[in-house]
Amino acid sequence: MNKRRQTGTAAIAATIAMTMLAACGTAKSGSEQPSGTPGTSTAGNGGPKKEISVSMFDRGTVPTEEGTYENNRWTKWINEHAPVNVKWVPVARNQAQPKLNALIASGEAPDLIWEYDRNYISQLANQGAIQPIGDYIEKYSTTYKAYLDKHPELKSYLNFGGKVYAVSFARETVANHGMWIRQDWLDKLGLKTPTTVEELIEVARKFKDGDPDGNGKADTVPIALSANASSIYRALYFTNEGQWYVEGGKLQYGRLLDRYGDSLAFQKQLFDEGLIDKEYITDTNFQRSTQLLTTGKAGIYFGGWDMEALNGNLVKNESNAKMVPLESVSTKYGKNGLYQEAPPSIFTAFNSKMKEDQIKAAIQFIDWMLKDGWETLKYGEENVHYKMVDGVQQKIDADKNKKELAYAFEYPIVMDSVLKPELFPAMAAKDEISQNYAKLKGKSLELALKNKYRRDIPFNPDFPELTQLIATFNPIAQQIEAKVVTGGKAMTPEDGMAELRKEWKRLGGDNVEKLAQEWYEKNKSGMK
Structure with a gap:
């Protein structure tokens, strides 16, 4: 999700x-x-x-x-x-x-x-x-x-x-998003795991110019993207385009905050330096980005905390590839968790x-x-899709489960289950690839939960005026942000933020902010 x-x-x-x-x-x-x-x-x-x-x-x-x-x-x-x-x-x-x-x-x-x-x-x-x-x-x-x-x-x-x-x-x-990095590329180029956004950019530059795949060509695109990428850019700067934040006792919309402009500047830098795919705007289903990752042409992945299928395809194409989870990196605002669900x-x-x-x-x-x-x-069914081993459902055949069971998760409209990282190896199939990934998966979940994700209120205001404004504002905002990121010098992040605030105000944002504050004052006592 x-x-x-x-x-x-x-x-x-x-x-x-x-x-x-x-x-x-x-x-x-x-x-x-x-x-x-x-x-x-x-x-x-x-x-x-x-x-x-x-x-x-x-x-x-x-x-x-x-x-x-x-x-x-x-x-x-x-x-x-x-x-x-x-x-x-x-x-x-x-x-x-x-x-x-x-x-x-x-x-x-x-x-x-x-x-x-x-x-x-x-x-x-x-x-x-x-x-x-x-x-x-x-x-x-x-x-x-x-x-x-x-x-x-x-x-x-x-x-x-x-x-x-x-x-x-x-x-x-509640873990959702995650970052991954090629440990074998870090080792080959003598690089340390990045812990800050500046170090992440520097590692990406080395992945771009250092020929980490060893083919003698400058053909790597350091960072592969997914549908989660935009939220990862934002989370690093403690904001989200769809959330509201409490700043000085006042509700403020995440897409209009100064630090949202910082996240746009980071995204623009990655684009301008060729650290992400120049065609990402048209790669709406992320097939191209996925191919870059699984064919060994990308070394960092902005995606989900669980990338089992992608990792399996990568290892099939490059048996020596070693993708490992990467903890959220810090910015001048500190270290935020990547997106976590309510x-x-x-x-x-x-x-x-x-x-x-x-x-x-x-x-x-x-x-x-x-x-x-x-x-x-x-x-699935016992002795068909799993067998019980030490009280844990252990997969018998990963391929069989993929065909016969993977789609069944749509049907439980309620369930009572908690993911426990220490059980992943016992639950995984016993082939080497599945076992190796199960250990990585457990580590990834731990890292995804290590840093708390900023969520000032449990859920957003939901009155009709806001819903109508957002429906009109979002497409306009997306166009402005695309121009900031991909338009070179045509529009700076500062110019983009000015345009976002202008459009928000034009569409009735001042009144919506007033109603949002009233909603917050009315409901905050029940927000625990």
Whole structure:
């Protein structure tokens, strides 16, 4: 996952607003109180199972021989074992919110809708597309209710306007982003592991000019990028384009801070000196950057803390390559952690058109998934995909799991799992490549959590004026920043920041900042 930021969730909010009365005409009022009508019988009492529908992300990873996201070995397993029958509704990952918005507007949205983006769930609550569920959880849940009591850190995230509108679960780890570096290149060129941004730039220069791949050509691009790269530039300077920060008691938007300009200057320096790929702007899916990394033409990677597949491909191409995790480097502001997620994982909301018997069935499904379902969907079947060794699920065949199991992680809408680095080697397949990487993976997770990531408030303001402003402002900001980074002397970072602030103000930023401060004063007591 990469960062979970404000993502323009209101791109077609107007469409939903105009059609919501027609599409959600049966929506409940703002009360959370269930009517008390018991749900219809389920498999648990001998009657027929009810059916619920659940959204999911289509990432295009289901092999043809396995079936489809709607129909495969795991959907069949779920319907065989769960107390309900589930109809899965895939939406393309990169178009998830527009697709869900369209389904809601047409009255065809699934019963359960989930997203990583809390602001999107807030938008749906404000528009009446989803309904409060706090009293239903209290009435019908056992397992999830107990789980929530053990994880009170989740509760403030599930409240919208004083009512519970979603279920979620604690992430296996809040670690997300990470940096990696070729240790064999450092050794060959007699370089030390960089600990500051200045040392990182100097190492990148040596990787560019020192022929670390030994082919006698100046053909290396020191730093390979991923979708996480932009956030890594920002995190080093204690800012993020989508977060708000408390500066002197006032909320300020991260994209407008002075230190955000410093992050642009760093990014521009990397581009101007050829330390990142000059074609990164058009490499929107990062295929070119991935190829540079896995074919041994890049020595530093701005990506995620776990790069198992990429490392495997690199080692296949260059058996002597040794990619190792790199701790976040310090700047003049100190050392910040790279991007770390807030505690909740996905947010699952209940369609406002659901009746109480459907809600009861959905909560029974959530309880079953949390108690009995998620482990099989994560680890597969015993003696088929793993074997138990010293109380740990150890992979039997990494390639088999990649084909038959990797896509199954889309189905557990709740789970109770914590990643433990010391267990990675025991869980990995026993071939040398898998074992070597498992040790690196554990070290990478430790480094990703070593430095706390700055997050002044647990979640961002979510009022409509802000959502509308961000949807308009972000594309303009991206154009300005691209001109700063790639435009040579045409626009300095200082000029770029002046333009960003000018556009923000033109679009109503002063009023939004005033509303954001009011929101903060109203909500800060509950932000723990």
